Amino acid sequence: MNHADAQVQPRPTGPSRSFQASHAIDPPPGITITGIFHRYPGAEADALEDVSLRVEPGVRLGILGPNGGGKSTLLKLILGLLPLQRGEILIGGIPPDQARRQGLIGYVPQKLEAELGLPISARQVVELGAAWRRPPWRPIRHDADLRARVDRLLELVGVRDYADKPIGSLSGGQVQRVLIARALASNARVLALDEPTVGIDASGQQRFADLLTAIHAELRPTILVISHDIRAVAAGSDRVACLARKLHLHTSPEGLTPRVLGELFAHDLAGLPAGLRGMHLHAHSAGECCDDNPIEPRVDLTISPASPRTRPPAD
């Protein structure tokens, strides 16, 4: 069994008093994935093969892998959006479908998948996350506690000033922050983000990492960040799982070596320098544009400085 066990404890970030003082927060659940396989109808190969993983409560886990490597499939299985074919997933000891119904998981999709033409405000978007289950005869506008919680979340993600603006009038980054607030609004204790830094420049990625750090410090959820971008998962993660159909690595970002990345992106990196930490790595492959495509055996890697502070690779 290809099993990786997270032994590292989450970083000791002290929870802020401001939110926890006024709102009861349940402890975050751990996630246990045991021996899962998944194959799409008509596909010749498994999208996921014997993947096992244990995520401790409150850990920030980055799941890194090439497109077509099974990241989105794994996320959909964790969210209970795909039926489990083989193996087991438990979130806080309960199956994903039940966890989803209980609002245990807050999901942040790739931005701009929503119908931004719908005439609702940023606040209403967050309120939907918090109160869509509420009986129809119980209005939201009279619930001071709910409104205070929504305001606090909007403030936490930095869009409090835009709360009453139409969601369609906000920038892509602001929409993403609103969707993060929505994900947290149902008191979700697992925050799952799908490719959160697609199309965001280096400084924006750093701001995003800072935002996740602030959220983790305040609410202490278990956080899953799924991306093909090494910077997106390395910044602000306690550990990284590398997934290319099988699980290749499950350790801290510092442990990412050329050999591991070479295995992950199916390319021989023997000639590349050690110490890729802090570097931005792109994988270009024929299968990159479509998650359903198999990974091409030949992948070209481009490494570029991630920030002005980073040292360029030695010749």
Add this chain to the structure above:
Amino acid sequence: MELFTYLTDPLTRDLYLQALLAGTAVVVMCGVLSPIVVVRRLGFIGQGVSHSAFGGIGVAAVLAALGRLSPGGLAEFIVIVAFCVVAALGMGGVSRKRTLPEDTAIGLFLVGSMALGAILVQVSQNIAASRGVSASGRSWESILFGSILMAGPAETLTGILCAVGVLAALWWFRRPMLFHVFDEESARAFGVPGPLMRSLLMILLAVAVVTAMKLAGVVLATALLVLPGAIALRLSRRLTVVTAIAVAAGVVGLIGGLAVSAQFDFQPGPSVVLVLVALFAGAWMWERSPGRA
């Protein structure tokens, strides 16, 4: 103004009052649904559903020729609604599963239902002739363009009950429906029952389209579901205001259309739709007027 004259003349007052009452129920229901139809780009599905009514009309005509239901009654309405609901769920299901591209799936149901309806109406005429009874008296013109002035008390009551039912369902499910409409995939991840919301939306759409057919006919029923929302979304970005404007636009379109119809002796359905088109043009120009943020 002729509409006022007709509304006060004892000979025509009931006719026009019935039309106003039935039409108001239709435009209020369609006005509330309309922003969702526009935002989710369901206009073509609406067109598919309305044209699918031909199939339902054909089935009802055969049943009427066999003496199983009375033409123009509640049973006929239920048969047509049922046919349109099945067609709407079929269109939604086929396009959702990507068995076919969405426009192909809608086109398939649209032309298939129309062809089936045309043949079944012919079959019903043959059955009626063989049994020595007269076939259903429904005119193709009223099917295509509506006949709101022919609405009797039963049809008006049916329209009002349909409107109340659709609005009640929308109110009851407003939060999960809004979540589903805004972001379907995320809504599922939050536990919103996606298939239920999708099916409910298709059923409400089918009921609204069939009810609107009395006012605007098969060809123009979708206009009542698209134009009010398209007008309102030009003028506001707040949901309650948009909904209120869409309903108001529908009511103005109805009264204006009936006034034009009475004044110039035009058909009411197309007149209502043309007034709505004029309102849309006005809203579009206002949206693009200098100084608008």
